[in-house]
Amino acid sequence: xxxxxxxxxxxxxxxxxxxxxxxxxxxxxxxxxxxxxxxxxxxxxxxxxxxxxxxxxxxxxxxxxxxxxxxxxxxxxxxxxxxxxxxxxxxxxxxxxxxxxxxxxxxxxxxxxxxxxxxxxxxxxxxxxxxxxxxxxxxxxxxxxxxxxxxxxxxxxxxxxxxxxxxxxxxxxxxxxxxxxxxxxxxxxxxxxxxxxxxxxxxxxxxxxxxxxxxxxxxxxxxxxxxxxxxxxxxxxxxxxxxxxxxxxxxxxxxxxxxxxxxxxxxxxxxxxxxxxxxxxxxxxxxxxxxxxxxxxxxxxxxxxxxxxxxxxxxxxxxxxxxxxxxxxxxxxxxxxxxxxxxxxxxxxxxxxxxxxxxxxxxx
Amino acid sequence: xxxxxxxxxxxxxxxxxxxxxxxxxxxxxxxxxxxxxxxxxxxxxxxxxxxxxxxxxxxxxxxxxxxxxxxxxxxxxxxxxxxxxxxxxxxxxxxxxxxxxxxxxxxxxxxxxxxxxxxxxxxxxxxxxxxxxxxxxxxxxxxxxxxxxxxxxxxxxxxxxxxxxxxxxxxxxxxxxxxxxxxxxxxxxxxxxxxxxxxxxx
Numbered sequence: 001x002x003x004x005x006x007x008x009x010x011x012x013x014x015x016x017x018x019x020x021x022x023x024x025x026x027x028x029x030x031x032x033x034x035x036x037x038x039x040x041x042x043x044x045x046x047x048x049x050x051x052x053x054x055x056x057x058x059x060x061x062x063x064x065x066x067x068x069x070x071x072x073x074x075x076x077x078x079x080x081x082x083x084x085x086x087x088x089x090x091x092x093x094x095x096x097x098x099x100x101x102x103x104x105x106x107x108x109x110x111x112x113x114x115x116x117x118x119x120x121x122x123x124x125x126x127x128x129x130x131x132x133x134x135x136x137x138x139x140x141x142x143x144x145x146x147x148x149x150x151x152x153x154x155x156x157x158x159x160x161x162x163x164x165x166x167x168x169x170x171x172x173x174x175x176x177x178x179x180x181x182x183x184x185x186x187x188x189x190x191x192x193x194x195x196x197x198x199x200x201x202x203x204x205x206x207x208x209x210x211x212x213x214x215x216x217x218x219x220x221x222x223x224x225x226x227x228x229x230x231x232x233x234x235x236x237x238x239x240x241x242x243x244x245x246x247x248x249x250x251x252x253x254x255x256x257x258x259x260x261x262x263x264x265x266x267x268x269x270x271x272x273x274x275x276x277x278x279x280x281x282x283x284x285x286x287x288x289x290x291x292x293x294x295x296x297x298x299x300x301x302x303x304x305x306x307x308x309x310x311x312x313x314x315x316x317x318x319x320x321x322x323x324x325x326x327x328x329x330x331x332x333x334x335x336x337x338x339x340x341x342x343x344x345x346x347x348x349x350x351x352x353x354x355x356x357x358x359x360x361x362x363x364x
Numbered sequence: 365x366x367x368x369x370x371x372x373x374x375x376x377x378x379x380x381x382x383x384x385x386x387x388x389x390x391x392x393x394x395x396x397x398x399x400x401x402x403x404x405x406x407x408x409x410x411x412x413x414x415x416x417x418x419x420x421x422x423x424x425x426x427x428x429x430x431x432x433x434x435x436x437x438x439x440x441x442x443x444x445x446x447x448x449x450x451x452x453x454x455x456x457x458x459x460x461x462x463x464x465x466x467x468x469x470x471x472x473x474x475x476x477x478x479x480x481x482x483x484x485x486x487x488x489x490x491x492x493x494x495x496x497x498x499x500x501x502x503x504x505x506x507x508x509x510x511x512x513x514x515x516x517x518x519x520x521x522x523x524x525x526x527x528x529x530x531x532x533x534x535x536x537x538x539x540x541x542x543x544x545x546x547x548x549x550x551x552x553x554x555x556x557x558x559x560x561x562x563x564x565x566x
């Protein structure tokens with residue numbers, strides 16, 4: 001099982017000091033967080049993609065390429081890559097390039113994006129969101145698997161005799177996750193291709209996540225990729241820890257109360273009770289995270305959101321130390337103990353070649 | 365029939381609730397009914413949190429399920445600033461973001477209370493368009509009760525007429541109404557169909 005972190009890349013004032021980091025500080029902080037993730041033994045770093053303030057990561061492969069040069073093991077990913085408003089041709093090129101630079105330590109997560117104005121800014125229409133995700137990904141899928149592509153669709157200029165370069169490293173396309181919080185259509189898309197499905201459950205009650213993941217697993221089996229429990233599932237989580245849980249609650253409360261997403265709403269206690277947010281000791285984080293498998297089944301990738309709500313970099317790095325020392329080693333062991341034989345690991349560049357070529361034949 | 369009163373009165377006991385109860389009793393007098401009352405006041409915090417969280421809390425979820433399962437609804441609001449109260453509207457906003465078609469085809473009796481009769485058009489200028497938008501079937505007679513109506517003739521007659529219209533609508537609509545579709549998990553469009561729909565013709 002893979003453990004990692006994902007960053008939204010928001011520039012949020014620290015509510016305890018009123019200080020807002022500059023864009024440069026925030027971008028450098030994201031890099032520092034990624035390097036720390038490798039240092040403390042995590043497997044994955046994923047960055048968001050946004051095209052409006054207060055978010056900085058508009059150019060994920062630039063950032064991930066820089067991180068690739070400064071890391072050895074870390075898998076570089078996205079959360080998410082906008083399959084609706086990006087040109088699928090450019091996604092094919094950018095991520096294949098990154099794959100070569102990072103020696104294959106690359107996968108990515110497709111998402112639609114829910115910021116209305118971003119669509120028209122990129123010449124698209126949010127009402128076509130699902131159709132854009134379907135058509136663009138179908139093209140991207142071919143660009144990475146066929147050397148010469150002739151293509152015509154509804155949303156993009158046609159291609160005749162087009163070759164996306166560089167070709168994927170070793171002929172192995174990056175593994176793709178499809179992220180969706182509430183669209184069954186995307187769970188269906190992930191299942192159809194035998195790709196991974198990531199449910200960013202951090203703001204949602206367990207029963208909702210359960211239904212989305214169950215649908216994906218059932219359809220994954222329907223399309224003949226394996227048994228439902230062999231489908232490739234990823235989940236989110238967000239935590240704030242101190243060795244003593246009371247210290248964690250006291251320190252995090254002002255951040256929670258003023259956070260851009262859930263601030264000024266429910267109490268910290270209500271929100272932690274209803275969603276995956278855990279504020280407490282490493283042991284509480286371990287217990288909560290282990291409980292995810294009770295409703296999502298045995299899954300392959302757990303990403304935590306750590307740099308949220310305006311927390312300063314120093315605090316986030318301390319959190320990553322705790323995650324790496326006191327949480328993830330225990331989770332690795334406990335998840336492994338519970339996992340039945342036959343549940344696969346998340347695909348990586350190293351594990352994919354044979355599988356990817358076989359699948360290509362099955363679904364030309 | 366399952367009859368649900370949604371009352372947005374704020375005091376206990378409110379004239380809004382009183383009007384809701386009288387309408388429910390009048391309707392139940394015509395067709396045997398199981399009456400449940402939702403006091404929106406009790407759900408005020410969870411309603412607000414639905415907008416900040418994106419999902420309804422437990423008590424509000426239960427209330428939404430009660431509304432979705434109703435054969436007929438009686439909705440009653442006090443008049444605030446020449447319209448329905450914000451809390452009343454927020455209940456139905458939160459319902460429609462959670463379950464878009466919850467009121468589609470459902471018989472709804474609209475009613476309101478106010479300090480004076482001067483606001484009685486709230487029924488037809490605010491409430492009727494709201495429930496039409498939510499695709500409910502709004503009964504022709506709405507009932508408005510100003511303070512003075514509680515001591516005057518006429519309210520009883522309007523209550524009886526409206527309740528009669530609601531009771532008459534329920535049996536026809538409860539069989540004709542499509543089964544409530546909570547979400548799209550049950551009938552996923554096979555992916556090939558989506559791809560085919562995007563393929564250029566010819």
